[in-house]
Amino acid sequence: MTHVLVINSGSSSIKFQVLDPDAGAEAAPLVVGIVERIGEETGAVRATINGQDAEVEGRIEDHADGLRRAFDLLADNDASLEKLGVVAVGHRLVHGGQDFSEPVIITDEVLDAARDNIPLAPLHNPANIKGVEVLREALPDVPQVGVFDTAFFHELPAAARTYAIDRDVAEEHSIRRYGFHGTSHEFVAGRVADHLGKRVEDLNQIIFHLGNGASASAIKGGRPVDTTMGLTPLEGLVMGTRSGSLDPGIVFHLARNADLSIDDIDQLLNKKSGLKGLAGANDFRQLGELIDKGDENAKLAFDVYIHQLRRTLGSYLVVLGGADTITFTAGVGENVAAVREAALDGLEGFGIVLDKEKNKNAKGPAVISAEDSKVTVLVVPTNEELAIARHAARFSAQQ
Ligand code: ADP
DSSP states (O other), X not given: OOEEEEEEEOSSOEEEXXXXXXXXXXXXXXXXXXXXXXXXXXXXXXXXXXXXXXXXEEOOOXXXXXXXXXXXXXXXXXXXHHHHTEEEEEEEESOOTTTOSSOEEOOHHHHHHHHHTGGGXXXXXXXXXXHHHHHHHHOTTSOEEEEETTGGGTTOOHHHHOOSSOHHHHHHTTOSOOOSOHHHHHHHXXXXXXXXXXXXXXXXXXXXXXXXXXXXXXXXXXXXEEESOOSSTTSSSOOSSOOOSOOTHXXXXXXXXXXXXXXXXXXXXXXXXXXXXXXXXOSHXXXXXXXXXTOXXXXXXXXXXXXXXXXXHHHHHHHHTSOSEEEEEHHXXXXXXXXXXXXXXXXXXXXXXXXXXXXXXXXXXXXXXOTTOSSEEEEOOOOHHHHHHHHHHHHHXXX
């Protein structure tokens, strides 16, 4: 059996999985692990290997050290990469800029292009690149495939991807709507079609990927026609700690009057805004508890979240000229029935009727709309690692 190692390398942690790209979406991966607190006083590698939990603690110097320890932990548990039959590595890469419209075998040129795109994703790309560099050295004979979060949205129609600002400035600085979570939107669109026994080409879909980061997409016949995230993953829906869309004038106002630097404002909008900024909690489990206790700020945060979501839904119904399906996915989308119910409340006039019982008990993939709903509403679990593993297996086989 052949397996793929999937790497999601962040600034202070590396998530990894080993999985069978041909397994179904619900199959458990062989290995799920994380290298945590890289560069801090004490770090850790934790993994579930063939259903068994394993862990080592200790200072982890850097990404290379972390991965070495992760591979040692696997080998100590009778699951070395050789033994697991790892034939390709798939890397989740956040920002492909203008250069990448599909997964690529990572070469020196690809790495150079990824480095050139660092200004577009200063928080994510350097850590992603680090992961690639370390893996290329550790496993020089195994093909490494980069799967970009932006790739699926590369072909957005010009009207949807263009910001109405000075053309020369936009061109010089590569400013356009790139969109993110593309691997998830593409994967979920395919699963929706499979679940309904239809072809993806025959469906107009609206997908809400609601995790800590959140984005929506409008997909016509399998191709994206709009998405909420933009040049960066800050635009669009209200998120756990990100503001989502706001008047850009707020940034100038803060820069001029609040004694905040550009980096401070970046932090404010990315890390201290969204649900966290409004209610002090970015996790819906905590937010729900606060709302149950009568916390006014938590209630307002929920209402703002839903309001922005419904605005997007309304605009995408029009962008698509009507939708066949509306799908919820990721941590919030899959688990929080109250969000799905509030998002679709009172939309019978648009042919959208939720079955409240099905919604409450939904365990995706499942249809949660009523029999007489013109639009089919679904909960469909995403699985970005499996999607990356499938891309990596396919592209490494073409090498
Ligand atoms: P990301 O990949 O962006 O970090 P996820 O898709 O894992 O995010 O979603 C994480 C969020 O999903 C949490 O912050 C929380 O709000 C929500 N979530 C996850 N599981 C549950 C659950 N069982 N009940 C309620 N909310 C949940």
